[in-house]
Amino acid sequence: MKNLKSKYIGCASLLIAITFSTACKKEYLNPNAATANDVLTSAKGLTGVTVGLQKTFSTSRAGLLYAAITVNGLTTNELISINTGNTNEERLVAGGVQVDGTNTVLLNIWVGANKIIYDADNVINNAANLADKNYAAGLIAHASIFKALALGNLSEYWEQVPSGTGQNVSFISRIEGYNKAISTIDNALSVIAANPINASFLGNIPSGLDIPNTLNALKARYALFSGNYALALTAANAVDLTKRSTFTYDALNLNPIFEVATSTNNVIQPKNLNLGQTGTNVPDANDARIPFYTAVNTTVRINGFGAGTFTQFPVYLPGEVTLIKAEAHARQATPNLSSALTELNKIVTKTAATDPFGLGAALPALTGTYTQQQLLDLIYKHRCIELFMSGLKLEDMRRFNQPLADRKRNFFPYPFQERDNNTNTPADPAF
Template sequence: MKKLIFNNKTYALALLVVAATGCKKDFTNPNETPSDVVFKNPITAASAAVGIQRTYTAGQASTFFAAIDANGLTTNELILLNPGNVGENQFSKGGINVDGTNNVLTNIWTNGNKMIFDANNVIRYGEQTTDKPYGAGLISYASIFKALALGNLSMFWEKVPDTIGTIGTPVTFIDRMDGYKKAIRVLDNAIVAYEANNPNATVIGRLTAGVANNGMINALYALKARYALFSGDYDAALAAAEKVDLSKKVVLDFNAQVMNPVYESATSNTNFFQPIDSTLGLPEAIAPEKTDGRILFHTRIKTPQESNPRFRINGFYAALNTAIPVYTPGEIMLIKAEAYARKATPDLGQALIELNKVVTKKPAGDIYGVGADLPALGAMAKNDLLVQIYRNRCIELYMSGMKLEDLRRFEDVLDETLVTRKRNFMPYPFTEKDNNPNTPNDPPF
């Protein structure tokens, strides 16, 4: 395996650097404090934790931007404005045009593995420190981002790495559903640590305010609910969702030095992508009602001074310092609705109640101002109810990076004309194939 050595100030807080090669990892950066020193020091251990968030959110190469980019173009949420962006052009064309050279997929893959590696070190320090409340904060914070990394890998690929390997020991792969289950185990471990020893003010003050200040426990339960739903454990999804305090914001903060990655690369210019139109990428039969207040939350109409396209990015990507939620109240309501509808013994009445909380929600009644403000839906058959849950997930969670996963999960109840995607699973990056003989074969579509 090749060794990657660089000096990049934007990753000064990230103590370890992932090689852009296979999962036989050699993390070397001679310009930073050695990890055996870092993880004996509580201040630098917290800085390493913050570095994981930077890997997830900082710039066009970040996991977060790449996931919005790949998902949005593949599922028709977005339109490509400049075909000179090769990776994006592959998604826009879809099918076999998406291959292992795709730089956007490589960013998700490489950053995801880096996040997992760095999180493992932070979690290990948190478990070993004698200051248990401090350690609980580190474990909880790092576990949020480790779970997000595992979740993103599992959303895009059929198989995901089982662990982070060492030189000479290429990793093996597990099914993506096991990837979600691994994320849930990470979250469960963090929940136990958090509830046994509530993080103290010292560690919270050294982590990013948006994630740490309102109780990381809410993000841990919200992500557990998300990945339990994705893996088909509906009782666990419901139990976790019930634990989330919907009045608390857990967000990724930005400023002029570290900008909102979608704003920086897409909202602020017309070089990458913009919303497709007011349908938000949904076919006419299930497109948003014209009076749906969420259309003008997620999008805006261009000003007379601006060039085409007519519809522009808004909402959580409107400005350089707009915070991005780790989860939203609407997502939690829709997780409950779907889980009630899909349980072994469905509770369609309760599913409809949860769905209507989203359908009737006014912007003023949502902590982020997201509200459809529509009349409540009436009783309906199970499949029709699931279609409405899918429809509202696509609208409520527009540009959240989850639509591709939703399409797979709801395909059994959607008419074929409503299944709009250009690929189902992604090919493995050549950087992995070239260095790991265990890399699975690419899916046909």
């Protein structure tokens, strides 16, 4: 992560090194309140906290990025568990009642997301008081990205999500969670429109993240997930598809997929060369995305964005944004099937040479007349391939009405750590 700007990590640690035993209460108290207050009133301190958000999200086995990809992949048959001794992963593969509130991979998502939301709110609220409004805009926008990602992850895996932070918080619906992420993004976009982010801030955070494009891409994602197709299309059209936005890594902060799974071959790997797809959703034999995402070394192994120690991981893919456009066109009150097919074909025919990440199917264009349902079926198929191991497939399976039998859970039980400390915790879903 390009050293994570180590000169700021000391400040970040004041708020990040919190005892997770109280995380279920979503009240993250710092034992040295005076020092914490100093952190939250200086540009340097707030920078340390927001850099820490990126570290918490994108690195290590306990990080939100790795945990979400693992939970999603094992639940939707993208991935298999390699070692039967990894009890929590094995139970995700078994699914159903085998997944309960003790699962530590799920707990990593729950605790990590709530911690990120808490710290992001501290940055967003306190940055507004800084004299340098352009630097403050950078802080607010950067922290808003991680707050939105945290809210999005909670809303994908649980039917209801905490309404805020503190003891015995109430819960809101997952759709309200997505809308809360959109509101967070809208605020950030408004702030940077009024006060463009200055070079000083950008020089103090890890390289790789394209803040304006990421905000619009995430807005498009969560608008799509919440069923607001007009907004999804507008936000997607605001994204520059020639740009990359990535998490970057270094010797101290390794790519978590490579560190935990690829290098060890002891936790997770792709299920097969069909990426776990069956029936009409099996990739075409010549789809060039298969050798991008997989490698064969006796067995099928992770490639793509988990290929190396320092491999950059995309915050979003340009292909996702194009597929959002295709789906939004197809799902509008008055579907625009012609435009939906045009956008879908941009993904089907895209070559590695024309994609910022070198990801392309390189297939012939789809031709002919398609019904709305046929187009949606094709969009789902290509989302499963284009966005392999992105942590988004479970939401896609629900949205495209895929059979329940094709996934191991539909929603997840709430961690016991939450239930034991919050009387407002909802009942667990049946499946």
